[in-house]
Amino acid sequence: MRFGARIFKTGLAVIIALYAAHLLGLEPAFFAGLTAGLTIQPSIYRTYQRILHQVQANLIGAALAVIFGLAFGQEPFVIGVVVMISIAIILKLGLDSSTIPVTIVTIVIIMGNSPDDGYAMFALARFSLIMLGVFSAFLVNLFFLPPKYENKLYDEIFATTENAARWIRLITRQDTNVQARREDLEESREKLVELDQLYLFYKEERNYFRKTKFAKARKVVLFREMLTATRELVHVLGSLDERENDFYHLPEHMKRLVQQQMDHLTNYHGRILARYSGKVTTQMTDFMSEEADEGNESLTESFMNSYDYKELSREEWLNLLPLIAYIIEYNSQLDHLDRLVESYFTYHQEDDN
Template sequence: MALGARVLKTGMAVAMTIYLCMLFKQDSPVIAAVAAIFAMQPSIYRSWRYFLDQLQANTFGAMIALGAGMVLSNEPIMIGIICILVIMLSLKMKMEDTIGLTLVTVIAVMEASGQWDYALLRFAQILIGIGSACFINVIFLPPNPKKQFIQQIEAVFNQMSLLLRTSISDEMTEAAFHQEKRELEKSMQSLADKFKLFEEEIKKLKRAKFSRTRHVVVYKQLLYTLQRGMEVLDSIENHYFQSIRGEGIDHKFDEHLEHLIRVHEHVLLKFEDKVKKDTEIIEHLMERNEEFLETMMKACINGDDSSHRLAIVVAACYEYGLQIQRLDRLAGHANPVPEKENA
């Protein structure tokens, strides 16, 4: 069981919130602690955005609940009706992420039956919880989506290359293959989520310079190339073994996939500035890619209907090769941004 930074920071934010409530002599800091748990976000930008959204949502939620508590009552049916109203207003304002904590505010305020001082106290507790979580998130081990994204690239590539290398030769057991593929799909989704966080911070929080924006394009291509490799794996699983293949076809596919993976690995090392720049490798890749496409398409056209499914796999391999070539061009123009730029 891993103890991640976000888990640790959530505990710290809850502790800080309770201490602050004790400092201001506020009873029952449970609501403030719940707010701190909700407010812990995976990036600095999202923490700041969450704070602003919650400030707006909780303000109008507290006002509605205070008015309802004064005019109506705190009977369960009335609290339920007000909660429905607040949910509808939150959806209308496109603030879906704030609904949970806003409802906590509404229930806490309505519990006071319109006592504005009690309502203000509960509202202040929620702001203390949100503020504590944002403070801890920014000060203590601040999230670095870019660094996390780069670290995951190599791991995801290694997972994918193992499956591609063994998919045609059918070396892995079926159970092991499906287990590894499920893990790869989860890793790919996690990688896409990390890129989204990184893109948000660069474009919205830091008001990125052109150089940083250019690096977003490079990192997006890193992800896109891996996704195209994943499509090759999917096409093999869904179409390759369902087609009738001539003698030597398996060997040609196996050999071509091995070549694509080696070149992809070379480009990733080039991106990390670990190997010398060598244009001949990419030129050779494209020559082989074009030759493979032409040869295999002829075989598919001259075959029966089942061989047309093989054309889907060929097209996926060709697209994967094209994206490796594009990644190489981008990696040649932009190395990773130095860490001091992220400060």
Template sequence: MAFGARILKTGMAVTLALYLSVLFQFSSPVGAGIAAIFALQPSIYRSWRYFLDQIQTSTIGAVVALLGGMLLSNEPIAVGLVCILVLMLSMKMNRADTVGLTLVTVISVMEASGQWEFALTRFLLTLVGIFSAFIINIAVFPPKPREQYIQQIENVFNSLSLLLRTAVSHEMKESVFRDEKNALAGSIKALADKYNLFEEEQKKLRRAKYSQSRQLVVYKTLLESLQKGYGVLDAIDRHYFQAERSEETDALFDRHLEKLIKYHELVLLKFEDKLKPGGSELEPWVNDNDSFLESAIRGYDPEKTGQLRLSVVATAIFEYGYQLERLDKVAERMNRPAGEDKE
């Protein structure tokens, strides 16, 4: 069972919410604990946005629920109708991510059947829970998505490297290969979600610094390189072994994949500034990639079984190599002083 910072912070947020509820002498502090669970977010920026958005939607939900309770009582059909109305309002306001906790507030308030003191207490409990989660998120192990992203890049590359090195040689058990490939797909999806988080933060900033914009380009290029590598794995899995091929073909594909993996590894080291000057030259890798594609499609014969499939795999490998060339150029620019790169 995995135990991480998010699990710890969730428990601490619930604890703080319950203690604050007792301190303010609320009769039933459970609502604050529920709100704290919903409100914990993966970044400080999202915590702040969620805090503001949730206050808006919870206020609207509490008011509508209070009116609904006064006019319609707390019959189940009335509660359902009010929930539908609040849900529609939240969607109209583009606050879909806050609807869960907002509906909890609505149901709690309608339980009072129009008693505004009780409704106010329920609303304040929700705010206490949101506030507790926000405070814990910024005070205890604050999220460091950029450091986590780089670490995830390294871990995903290690998994990708292993699978690409054994894909053509077919040395890994098929069941193990599929499991590892599915796990890799999930890891790349998690990376893409984290990149979207960075992009969201930068778009919301009124004036993003040039260094932040450049860093975002780096993150995107790193992600795209891994995605292209996974595309090679997928192409091999779908097409390579269904094609008629010789030992020389296997050797050609296997050898070039090994070169690209090595190239990918060197470029990642270049990002970390661990290579000696001139330790990774771009031009030889470019020539190798072009030569591979020419060799792979040379003598293409549509009459042979699965030749088109081999072309699909060769194209995926070439695109992976081309993406690594782009990554290498970005690494070169990153190693220059910012003033030299800015136009």
């Protein structure tokens, strides 16, 4: 059993909402707790955005509940009609559809058990309970364990890159368990989807100080390119896995070239990531880039000659062409990422460590 930050914050938001409701004399307090649990979001910005949409959506639901309740009563049929009209208006206005469940709760608790006298004040009290839960969730997300997506994103990218590089080294040396490799490859592909979502959370985080605003904008670009480079590496791994037999039937000098080139590229990739985290200097970066480019030329030339000199059949050559193309694209992406990292530290020396 694992209790992550979001689980802890959800529980804390519910606790705060319940205590706040009791202190303010708003009953039943569990409505505030329910809303707080439904409103917690994975990022501060999303919680803030959710509040804006939630306030609008609940105002719509509460207003319609009061109007229809006074005009037509609180029959189940009337409640259902109010729910349908509210949902239609929310969608028409382009509000977040995730606000709909809380809006339905607002409508039901206003119309489901309301007194005959003081109906408007009763509706206001119930609406206040809902808003109390929404704001409790926002405060918890803002002040308690705010998410640090930059660190998490970097660590996940680094781990995924290292794992893919390890499998490539094993494949090129014909020393790998096929079943374990393919299970890990599938996990790596799933991890890329998770990384895309994590990157979106990081991109959504807002900086309100001019000093850090431009640095954040550059980091967003950097992480996008880091993700692209890792994705290219996983493509190379997938291509090697798919064409394993064809690779093993390559002439020895070509297998050695692929092995050496992938060793150069994965080492180069690891050094770029280490450079971003401040673990290494730039002294070896240019040399590694030149070494990778030379290896790329040698591999491309050897592959083209293998067809001209009939070392490979036409079918084998065409089948291995995507693998060589992935390796070339991976090399190109690493050169681009390297330049971006160096450019970043040129303008933001204070972040060097």
